[in-house]
Amino acid sequence: MRCEIVAVGTELLLGQIIDSNSSWMGEQLALAGIDSHYQTKVGDNQARIVNCIRLALQRSDAVILCGGLGPTQDDITRESIAEVLGVPLRRDQAMAGHIRKLFERRGRRFAENNLRQADLPEGAAFIEQMPGTAPGLICPIGDKVIYAVPGVPHEMRDMISGSILSDLQRRMGVTAVIRSRVLRSWGESESGLAEMLHERIEALDEAGNPTLAFQASGIEGLKIRITAKAATEEAAEALIESEEANVRAIVGDAIFAVDETNMEAAVLELLRERGLTMAALESVTGGLLAARLTEVTGAADVFLGGITVCSDELMFHELGIPEGPIVTAECAKAMATAARDKLGADVGVAVTGVAGPQEKEGHPPGLVFLAVALTDHLEAQQVRLPGDRRRIRQFGVISILNLLRLRLIGSDREAVMR
Amino acid sequence: MRCEIVAVGTELLLGQIIDSNSSWMGEQLALAGIDSHYQTKVGDNQARIVNCIRLALQRSDAVILCGGLGPTQDDITRESIAEVLGVPLRRDQAMAGHIRKLFERRGRRFAENNLRQADLPEGAAFIEQMPGTAPGLICPIGDKVIYAVPGVPHEMRDMISGSILSDLQRRMGVTAVIRSRVLRSWGESESGLAEMLHERIEALDEAGNPTLAFQASGIEGLKIRITAKAATEEAAEALIESEEANVRAIVGDAIFAVDETNMEAAVLELLRERGLTMAALESVTGGLLAARLTEVTGAADVFLGGITVCSDELMFHELGIPEGPIVTAECAKAMATAARDKLGADVGVAVTGVAGPQEKEGHPPGLVFLAVALTDHLEAQQVRLPGDRRRIRQFGVISILNLLRLRLIGSDREAVMR
Numbered sequence: 001m002r003c004e005i006v007a008v009g010t011e012l013l014l015g016q017i018i019d020s021n022s023s024w025m026g027e028q029l030a031l032a033g034i035d036s037h038y039q040t041k042v043g044d045n046q047a048r049i050v051n052c053i054r055l056a057l058q059r060s061d062a063v064i065l066c067g068g069l070g071p072t073q074d075d076i077t078r079e080s081i082a083e084v085l086g087v088p089l090r091r092d093q094a095m096a097g098h099i100r101k102l103f104e105r106r107g108r109r110f111a112e113n114n115l116r117q118a119d120l121p122e123g124a125a126f127i128e129q130m131p132g133t134a135p136g137l138i139c140p141i142g143d144k145v146i147y148a149v150p151g152v153p154h155e156m157r158d159m160i161s162g163s164i165l166s167d168l169q170r171r172m173g174v175t176a177v178i179r180s181r182v183l184r185s186w187g188e189s190e191s192g193l194a195e196m197l198h199e200r201i202e203a204l205d206e207a208g209n210p211t212l213a214f215q216a217s218g219i220e221g222l223k224i225r226i227t228a229k230a231a232t233e234e235a236a237e238a239l240i241e242s243e244e245a246n247v248r249a250i251v252g253d254a255i256f257a258v259d260e261t262n263m264e265a266a267v268l269e270l271l272r273e274r275g276l277t278m279a280a281l282e283s284v285t286g287g288l289l290a291a292r293l294t295e296v297t298g299a300a301d302v303f304l305g306g307i308t309v310c311s312d313e314l315m316f317h318e319l320g321i322p323e324g325p326i327v328t329a330e331c332a333k334a335m336a337t338a339a340r341d342k343l344g345a346d347v348g349v350a351v352t353g354v355a356g357p358q359e360k361e362g363h364p365p366g367l368v369f370l371a372v373a374l375t376d377h378l379e380a381q382q383v384r385l386p387g388d389r390r391r392i393r394q395f396g397v398i399s400i401l402n403l404l405r406l407r408l409i410g411s412d413r414e415a416v417m418r
Numbered sequence: 419m420r421c422e423i424v425a426v427g428t429e430l431l432l433g434q435i436i437d438s439n440s441s442w443m444g445e446q447l448a449l450a451g452i453d454s455h456y457q458t459k460v461g462d463n464q465a466r467i468v469n470c471i472r473l474a475l476q477r478s479d480a481v482i483l484c485g486g487l488g489p490t491q492d493d494i495t496r497e498s499i500a501e502v503l504g505v506p507l508r509r510d511q512a513m514a515g516h517i518r519k520l521f522e523r524r525g526r527r528f529a530e531n532n533l534r535q536a537d538l539p540e541g542a543a544f545i546e547q548m549p550g551t552a553p554g555l556i557c558p559i560g561d562k563v564i565y566a567v568p569g570v571p572h573e574m575r576d577m578i579s580g581s582i583l584s585d586l587q588r589r590m591g592v593t594a595v596i597r598s599r600v601l602r603s604w605g606e607s608e609s610g611l612a613e614m615l616h617e618r619i620e621a622l623d624e625a626g627n628p629t630l631a632f633q634a635s636g637i638e639g640l641k642i643r644i645t646a647k648a649a650t651e652e653a654a655e656a657l658i659e660s661e662e663a664n665v666r667a668i669v670g671d672a673i674f675a676v677d678e679t680n681m682e683a684a685v686l687e688l689l690r691e692r693g694l695t696m697a698a699l700e701s702v703t704g705g706l707l708a709a710r711l712t713e714v715t716g717a718a719d720v721f722l723g724g725i726t727v728c729s730d731e732l733m734f735h736e737l738g739i740p741e742g743p744i745v746t747a748e749c750a751k752a753m754a755t756a757a758r759d760k761l762g763a764d765v766g767v768a769v770t771g772v773a774g775p776q777e778k779e780g781h782p783p784g785l786v787f788l789a790v791a792l793t794d795h796l797e798a799q800q801v802r803l804p805g806d807r808r809r810i811r812q813f814g815v816i817s818i819l820n821l822l823r824l825r826l827i828g829s830d831r832e833a834v835m836r
Contacts, residue, residue, distance in 0.1 A: 012441070012444075012457075013444050013454050014444055014445060015440075015441035015442055015443070015445030015446075015448070015633075015635075016445075016633075016635060016636065017441075017636075018436060018437075018438050019436075019440075020436050022437075022459070023435075023436045023437070024433055025433070026431050026432055027432060027433030027434075028433075030431075030432045037466055038458060038459070038460055038466070038470070039430075039459040040456060040457070040459075041440070041457040041458075042455070042456055043455060045455070048456070052456070055473075215432070215433075215434075217433075217434065218434065277729075282708075286708055286711070286712025286713070286717070287705040287724055287726065288705070288709040288712075290700075290708070290709075290726040291703075291704055291705035291709040291726075293704070293705075294705060294706075294728065294773075295704070295808065295811070299728065300728035300729070303728050304732055305726045305727045305732045306705055306725070306726040307723065307724070307725050307726075308712065308726075309723045310712065310717065310718035310721050310722055310723045311718070311722040311723060311762075313722070313762055314762065318761065318762070343729075343732055343736065344729075344732065355712075389713070390713065393712075393713070
């Protein structure tokens with residue numbers, strides 16, 4: 001089964017928006033065992049959109065169009081699909097009424113052109129999930145299929161995860177209900193993880209259900225997807241539950257979260273469950289740890305605040321860290337303790353080290369110390385992080401969060417990908 | 419003139435890397451007046467890369483391939499171009515020697531397969547700029563052309579800006595030297611800027627050289643590109659200099675930087691020139707301001723540090739901000755003053771407000787107060803920032819930096835896009 005992605009929108013071609021939607025969809029298709037050989041960006045031009053759809057249908061079994069489903073005259077994905085199918089658009093009155101109600105309920109002024117979103121090509125159906133006001137489309141054409149989803153990321157994601165992946169798998173000849181779950185891990189290399197799970201995967205391969213797949217995702221960690229098929233949703237979920245337990249028994253504490261939960265959200269949730277507050281003192285990561293934590297809605301319940309230290313004056317005199325070299329385990333420990341005590345939190349964390357490009361105190365870029373100060377535990381860990389300044393800082397953030405996570409759950413693992 | 423972009427790499431299709439290179443190239447092409455109607459991602463598969471190149475050459479006059487120029491067996495962009503051209507690859511001995519020397523000079527172990535990077539299709543030429551170890555290619559085919567650049571962003575950018583854009587423009591019939599410069603602005607809307615520059619653009623349109631183009635780039639601001647052609651590089655640069663002065667006379671202080679310099683770097687440089695240090699106290703932006711500043715190499719010379727405040731305890735008791743509502747101009751001023759005085763800097767800045775999704779103190783998401791405390795100037799500004807939590811925080815960062823920039827240069831403009 002091959003599925004192409006066509007991202008629609010002139011703003012994508014002009015570079016005003018980076019097309020991260022296609023990347024996310026590409027990852028989901030790969031994890032679901034569906035090949036995606038070509039992914040295309042095209043502008044808001046009907047002839048060119050039609051050209052892209054036809055080409056994709058020649059080369060592949062399915063195409064997902066993303067974007068161009070809104071209410072304005074620029075939004076011509078519906079018209080383009082109808083042209084390819086050779087059918088007219090018709091307005092679905094039930095959907096029109098639903099859209100009108102959505103606007104009323106949200107207290108938004110209703111413009112009549114919003115009803116364009118209730119148009120669909122003859123023979124097509126709406127996608128069940130509809131988190132916004134633009135419904136998605138499933139449009140069969142012969143034994144192939146065209147899907148259309150909005151460009152708003154969370155709307156697109158709901159439709160892909162909720163309907164399109166399982167519809168694609170059904171078309172691959174799988175008639176059962178298919179469900180999947182992603183376990184996110186940090187702390188093992190891809191080869192290490194493959195080795196650990198080798199026997200389990202071989203055993204599963206014989207039975208063929210459920211299945212396991214890997215995906216390396218940079219600072220999002222290594223993802224392990226469990227996919228199960230069964231006659232009913234309950235049975236599929238039960239298979240996943242049971243396989244998740246198997247994988248967790250093998251991989252253990254390296255798994256930090258499930259599905260869309262990132263490391264920041266996972267750590268904030270752990271602290272919240274335990275009734276603990278947290279504070280941070282950052283040197284090498286320069287505020288990036290605080291910034292990632294506070295990106296999570298509701299972070300302020302748990303994360304009291306942080307200090308970014310770039311000057312010795314601030315470090316030694318204002319914060320009372322003992323004078324001396326700062327790229328050391330001792331300094332990291334003193335910083336974590338200061339974060340906890342100065343900011344009045346239950347838990348303090350610190351990151352110090354060398355972001356580069358220059359070396360510092362004789363150490364190369366990437367040499368970083370992570371420290372956590374809990375009520376009854378003080379610890380620093382030296383790590384070597386890969387990449388340039390930007391990557392070192394990003395890896396520093398995820399690594400300190402992982403160290404805190406491990407200690408909160410009582411694990412003595414090391415924090416960093418080996 | 420139409421130019422397509424083909425990004426090569428299986429990791430792009432799998433979503434392991436987001437293809438931001440194509441977005442950047444798309445923006446450059448648009449600013450240079452070159453249409454780009456299709457942009458494609460394809461994996462490391464020769465038949466499919468060849469298919470993409472042939473298709474692009476049918477639809478357009480030029481194609482830029484990005485990626486697949488490295489030394490490994492996966493890197494097959496060179497072979498794919500040779501197949502399309504119907505010519506063999508030959509090794510360029512001068513380039514081979516150059517690559518070998520590059521490795522020796524950097525003290526890196528030399529693997530023989532690096533010499534694959536010295537291969538080029540018969541009739542093709544290397545691109546002059548070569549910031550890494552992989553040369554780029556210019557491959558004419560009939561009256562069309564195939565370019566190939568590495569996927570490493572700064573190498574790709576050097577080659578596009580240094581050679582490919584001017585080569586494309588030459589092919590558009592422009593035989594002169596073409597140079598361009600981007601002026602980055604913040605604080606005017608696109609329509610406002612268009613109105614201000616309307617007369618100047620009309621005057622330039624009559625003469626046809628130099629030209630002005632706009633590009634809205636989100637939190638990177640509105641870009642104004644001046645493009646000039648002349649018989650010599652010196653003459654083209656002189657035209658740009660003179661037009662830059664004209665644009666600056668009209669647009670004024672809204673211009674914050676030139677070419678690749680972003681707002682953070684521009685503000686750090688202004689402070690450095692004036693011998694001033696800076697500190698920040700962040701509520702709504704939660705460390706993002708510190709994170710963006712410290713992303714700039716050498717930021718620590720100027721930026722002493724920052725505090726992210728998420729708790730009232732920290733705000734009122736530790737930092738001594740007067741108790742009361744925190745989404746106010748008074749609180750913002752007290753925060754900026756505390757940033758300056760507590761962290762021992764010459765300049766303090768602060769951002770407080772509502773990131774959402776919930777309202778706070780009766781104010782809606784996007785209501786934000788920015789404050790700067792210089793030695794002799796204390797000021798707060800209320801702004802309404804658009805978008806969701808993520809965008810509000812990003813706009814907050816750029817807006818406070820812009821406010822500081824304006825006051826440093828003695829301007830009394832408002833900080834935010836109107």
